[in-house]
Amino acid sequence: MTSLPYADVDNHLRALAGRAEGFGRMAIGGLHGALYSVTSLADDGPGSLREGCRRKEPLWIVFDVSGTIELKTFLSVSSYKTIDGRGQRIKFTGKGLRLKECEHIIICNLEFEGGRGHDVDGIQIKPNSRHIWIDRCSLRDYDDGLIDITRQSTDVTVSRCYFAQHDKTMLIGADPTHVGDRCIRVTIHHCFFDGTRQRQPRLRFGRVHLYNNFTRNWAIYAVCASVEAQIYSECNLYEAGEKKKVFEYYTEKAVDAEEAKSGSIKSVGDVFLNGALPSLQPVMAEHCVFHPSEHYANWTVEAPSDSLKEVLQVCAGWQALPRPNEIIQTSNT
Template sequence: MGSVLPYSDVDSTLRAMAGRAEGFGYLAIGGLNGPLYSVTTLSDDGPGSLREGCRRKEPLWIVFAVSGTIHLSSYLSVSSYKTVDGRGQRIKLTGKGLRLKECEHIIICNLEFEGGRGHDVDGIQIKPNSRHIWIDRCSLRDYDDGLIDITRQSTDITVSRCYFAQHDKTMLIGADPSHVGDRCIRVTIHHCFFDGTRQRQPRVRFGKVHLYNNYTRNWGIYAVCASVESQIYSQCNIYEAGTKKKTFEFYTEKAADKEEHKSGFIISEGDMFLNGAQPCSPIEYKEESMFHPSEYYPTWTMETAADSFREILQLCTGWQSISRPVDHIQ
């Protein structure tokens, strides 16, 4: 019996991805209603560059006519209604990362992010006030700050089939205890592979996060952290410990508009714990103020956590050598 994986038909045509994310990012349509924009140069800026396409105001479905490395000298800002679609080529972004700032309806697919340098440099930085975002099949490693950070009231985001490696502070959701507006944050992370990243797979403040069918192994401090008022629903994930066995961490912080210090909540349901990884203790299964994903989206493609599933996630996460689908909208 083969695995039941999501998105079996999103590569049938170029724009079949639009509106097809599972989870909180399900509304993201990217550049569905815009023309194709072809990246024809690996230059950081100028005609035919990725930066030129991303800054344009109109909807665009951005594809690549070249493969190789684009060295970003500064953050590359992506404006609303854009798909950055790396299928059919192998594009690596380095130096800096993508910034999704006050934008909506973004799809980022099949890219590599490696070697981002500088203070506060993330692979993909989503802040502030951005929404309806889907990040799919990206490989991210070795940045000076985060690989994907979601903060400052950015919400309705799905991260799927991504590969994370060679990194310390992997994914931060919720900026700090003073940003109480981050209570609106909603993120789904599924079918991702966190391969030896040290911490923050993810770390969450305030927001609601649904984790399902991810594989996290050999972390350095903890796997998942619930801090102030966060709600994390961990469902059918595989947690395989290395030397550090603590799967779930709870950090206590004080929200700026509250008197008492609080941590967050984690519900672990159907998770698999390997090599001595510690499951949640019963006291951590607090039902109070805990969301259930079905309140927000009716279905998601999930299977039981099993040994065989680890092999599948190692193959189907991150950048994929696949051809670019045909575009039926010319």
């Protein structure tokens, strides 16, 4: 069976910390904080997730209950937090999580479905947030995006997540006026984009490394590179439905530039199925795209095989996992 990266992180509770691959590899979440147990599915109040997320100290947040948390407003997450859904089944609806001016966040094994309202994303990362890891989450059916990473937020990894029933799936980089988004760096790997219409992802300005993802049955395009974007697409599976175009290039003018530009995509080892058609670069050449080794030494990548496709359909998104044990370090005196 195909082996997945960081397969040993469920051996004990805090083994997740610092184990992301790619740009979010520094994220430690609440590694050095106390354990906080969510005992209430209420939107706020004693024992609620919101109560834990607003605290300023590091916390490793776990759940003692399963069920749906209906968020009346965005749930803001402060720095050095792990929201760890292993051991329970927690679904967010109504609104989503907001990571605003924070760092070192891990979000693991949660579901997001049915977010409603203007600019309501499942997970909204903006502005100026960094060292973020989103792992093994299932996201679907929000009024705006499922994950948005904009306004100078950077060093993010999205791994082994499941995306479905959605239009504008993942936006990275806000718009051509936000030139500060040139700093954005995101890794997306071992994710399953299951019939989402577009933006798997759409990138402006920044750098994105895609590897070992399975994207199928999109309705407009699979991946889009807009103004100055650099996308390194490595060993992914792109399986077309009715629409065959895999890569799209939108030309836009950065507010501080004299000429409009599109982005660029370098495809290495990708597999294109059912007539999927990668399109030619309209402006920039492939040699303008970064190489991941410029930023990190190691990542777990394998050939995009049928076995990988089968594993991703089972192992991406929320998993029925037991909560790992907390190992308490003791010293001999």
